[in-house]
Amino acid sequence: MSTNKPRNRGTRILVGVAAAAVGLFGLSGLQRWRDSVRLVSIEAIPDTGDACYRPVSAESTPGAASGNLFSAFEEIPVYAQDAKPPDITRPPVRDILDTAPIYSSVAVDVEHNEVMLQDANTWSIKVFSRLDNAKPGAPPTEPRRVIVGPKTDVQFNSCVWVDPGSGDIYSVENDIGDVIVVFDHEATGDLEPKRKLKVTHRAFAMAIDESTKELFLSVQYPPQVAVYSKTASGNDKPIRLLMGEKTKLSDSHGLAIDTKNKLLFINNWGNISNYRVPGSGRFEPPSITVYRLDADGDTPPLRVIQGPKTQMDWPGAMSIDPATGDLYVANDMGQSIIVFHSNDQGDVAPAKVITGPKTHISYPTGVFVDAKNQELWVTNLGNSSATVYPLSASGDVAPLRIIRSAEEDKVSLRFGKTQALVYDPIREQILVPN
Amino acid sequence: MHGFGFDALHDEICVTSPLAQAILSFRGGANGEEPPLRVIQGPHTQIKGTAGGGNDKVSVDPVNNEIYIPIDSAKVLVFDRTANGDVAPKRMLGGPDTQIRGVAAVAVDPIHNIVAVNSGGAMLLFDRTASGNVKPKAVIKGPKSRMANISSFQIYAPKGLIIAGCDGAVAASSSICAWSVEDDGDVAPRSKIPVQQLTGYTPSGIALDPAHKEVLLSAAGQRVRPTRGIMNTVITFSWPEIFD
Numbered sequence: 001m002s003t004n005k006p007r008n009r010g011t012r013i014l015v016g017v018a019a020a021a022v023g024l025f026g027l028s029g030l031q032r033w034r035d036s037v038r039l040v041s042i043e044a045i046p047d048t049g050d051a052c053y054r055p056v057s058a059e060s061t062p063g064a065a066s067g068n069l070f071s072a073f074e075e076i077p078v079y080a081q082d083a084k085p086p087d088i089t090r091p092p093v094r095d096i097l098d099t100a101p102i103y104s105s106v107a108v109d110v111e112h113n114e115v116m117l118q119d120a121n122t123w124s125i126k127v128f129s130r131l132d133n134a135k136p137g138a139p140p141t142e143p144r145r146v147i148v149g150p151k152t153d154v155q156f157n158s159c160v161w162v163d164p165g166s167g168d169i170y171s172v173e174n175d176i177g178d179v180i181v182v183f184d185h186e187a188t189g190d191l192e193p194k195r196k197l198k199v200t201h202r203a204f205a206m207a208i209d210e211s212t213k214e215l216f217l218s219v220q221y222p223p224q225v226a227v228y229s230k231t232a233s234g235n236d237k238p239i240r241l242l243m244g245e246k247t248k249l250s251d252s253h254g255l256a257i258d259t260k261n262k263l264l265f266i267n268n269w270g271n272i273s274n275y276r277v278p279g280s281g282r283f284e285p286p287s288i289t290v291y292r293l294d295a296d297g298d299t300p301p302l303r304v305i306q307g308p309k310t311q312m313d314w315p316g317a318m319s320i321d322p323a324t325g326d327l328y329v330a331n332d333m334g335q336s337i338i339v340f341h342s343n344d345q346g347d348v349a350p351a352k353v354i355t356g357p358k359t360h361i362s363y364p365t366g367v368f369v370d371a372k373n374q375e376l377w378v379t380n381l382g383n384s385s386a387t388v389y390p391l392s393a394s395g396d397v398a399p400l401r402i403i404r405s406a407e408e409d410k411v412s413l414r415f416g417k418t419q420a421l422v423y424d425p426i427r428e429q430i431l432v433p434n
Numbered sequence: 435m436h437g438f439g440f441d442a443l444h445d446e447i448c449v450t451s452p453l454a455q456a457i458l459s460f461r462g463g464a465n466g467e468e469p470p471l472r473v474i475q476g477p478h479t480q481i482k483g484t485a486g487g488g489n490d491k492v493s494v495d496p497v498n499n500e501i502y503i504p505i506d507s508a509k510v511l512v513f514d515r516t517a518n519g520d521v522a523p524k525r526m527l528g529g530p531d532t533q534i535r536g537v538a539a540v541a542v543d544p545i546h547n548i549v550a551v552n553s554g555g556a557m558l559l560f561d562r563t564a565s566g567n568v569k570p571k572a573v574i575k576g577p578k579s580r581m582a583n584i585s586s587f588q589i590y591a592p593k594g595l596i597i598a599g600c601d602g603a604v605a606a607s608s609s610i611c612a613w614s615v616e617d618d619g620d621v622a623p624r625s626k627i628p629v630q631q632l633t634g635y636t637p638s639g640i641a642l643d644p645a646h647k648e649v650l651l652s653a654a655g656q657r658v659r660p661t662r663g664i665m666n667t668v669i670t671f672s673w674p675e676i677f678d
């Protein structure tokens with residue numbers, strides 16, 4: 001967090017005047033100033049306009065008309081800049097921002113032993129060694145490379161995905177961008193994506209079925225799963241679209257595919273309406289809906305996981321253990337990772353819950369099962385970190401390793417998109433939705 | 435969320451749930467997973483967004499106990515502040531004569547009895563109780579006015595000043611300006627903060643703190659990437675000129 005304070009421009013002007021007077025009169029003539037004014041530093045004055053101004057016309061500036069330098073030290077009127085110039089050029093008095101990353105999504109490249117973390121605060125993808133570990137007392141972990149900048153088109157990013165074969169890095173842009181951008185594995189800095197695919201507004205998460213070369217994309221609203229060719233680009237249309245009232249999709253977020261059992265899992269936040277029908281809105285509890293992997297059109301789910309026992313609370317990313325079919329869910333507001341069996345349905349308790357103070361989990365939105373190394377990765381929106389656990393972990397367990405991009409006791413602002421705000425004059429508080 | 439309200443008179447927060455076509459009112463000090471005090475939702479409400487957006491702004495007039503929500507089809511619905519459940523709006527403002535386009539931001543001045551709608555690069559001013567397809571009583575628009583669009587704006591009613599976005603394209607403002615609720619036509623703003631020039635950020639939301647004579651702005655990196663690379667911020671300017 002940083003706070004900008006107003007700079008004392010008046011003091012700097014006074015110091016400048018004192019230095020000029022020394023040149024004109026010598027030090028003795030300024031004896032009475034010496035104890036009160038000292039030139040301690042010279043800094044460039046920012047080009048932010050004047051906090052004060054004085055008239056510059058010949059009529060209004062004493063001494064100017066006479067050309068007498070001594071008259072320049074006569075009293076002259078100085079006015080605060082509130083005398084009706086339309087532009088206020090004072091710098092801000094404060095700002096609230098988080099200079100640390102706010103990690104929203106994680107992917108692991110097991111071939112290159114690298115971890116990709118999606119930073120929603122700087123609109124970047126940071127690449128770390130899979131074995132990085134910021135031990136207590138150690139400085140924050142440095143990334144190997146960072147994909148960031150206006151050319152990248154990475155913005156309002158909600159999901160990062162790594163192609164297990166090529167190492168290509170995919171990023172889903174959830175808001176204004178409305179694209180999936182694809183980079184080479186070695187991409188770094190501010191570079192244009194090698195491929196862009198225009199997608200529906202509010203796209204959230206993706207996964208690729210390598211056996212069919214299909215890319216699955218969840219869209220929050222109107223809720224849908226769009227399936228594209230893996231190599232789709234530009235304005236290519238989906239091969240098929242899972243969408244409609246019977247699907248029970250609602251404000252869809254996390255997506256996972258089980259290619260062995262040919263299943264598609266989507267989690268839903270339960271905010272429902274038909275935008276074509278006024279007043280059709282309603283709330284339902286969050287859910288996970290399960291479909292055949294080739295489901296198309298307005299197809300009902302095979303089964304639904306929903307109810308208070310599930311503990312679902314703003315479920316985010318999901319990932320599947322291909323060996324067991326177990327479904328790992330980043331449970332953002334629940335401060336947990338919850339795990340369901342592949343055939344669970346109804347109001348069922350998670351088979352496992354990873355949560356507690358030892359876990360270092362804080363507002364988790366990203367999760368990734370690394371089957372090769374039998375590890376579970378989690379991104380923590382709340383503390384600028386990614387944590388890794390044994391895949392068998394359950395309960396309040398300490399992470400095996402931590403990628404930490406801030407101090408150890410970091411509490412993130414969790415800013416996601418600070419589009420609006422209100423001021424509460426009763427409590428003197430600023431309310432910021434994300 | 436592109437705009438919401440704080441009702442200091444009744445100490446309540448008013449927000450929308452855009453995808454569920456609902457308006458929610460919470461305690462002012464609400465914290466954690468606290469249920470709303472009231473929910474306006476259902477077929478009688480007529481609340482409607484679009485496939486790509488909408489239902490994401492709401493304003494409160496605590497003096498007259500009303501809630502304003504702009505909806506799709508270029509309309510503004512007005513509900514009783516205390517309404518709960520599936521209730522019809524008290525009135526609707528919309529139609530070709532209103533000049534309201536799209537889902538526009540709304541603010542109310544309960545002292546001068548003005549409702550202002552920021553739409554299509556114009557500030558449309560109506561009588562507070564205007565209803566149906568009526569012409570605005572004044573329109574601030576044009577190159578001298580520098581009027582632009584912004585996600586949410588405010589009216590400082592004691593001084594009758596509209597604090598909104600200016601110097602921008604249709605979808606973004608690089609500065610914020612102050613106009614009078616008495617202004618009409620292509621009228622220059624009374625004062626301006628060139629926010630992007632000073633900070634690198636494009637403002638999207640505006641809040642006022644009259645007690646400290648400050649204006650608070652939110653920015654989320656949209657449209658123009660801030661040079662410092664941090665996308666999300668809340669910026670506070672001292673602006674006594676609009677409060678004194």
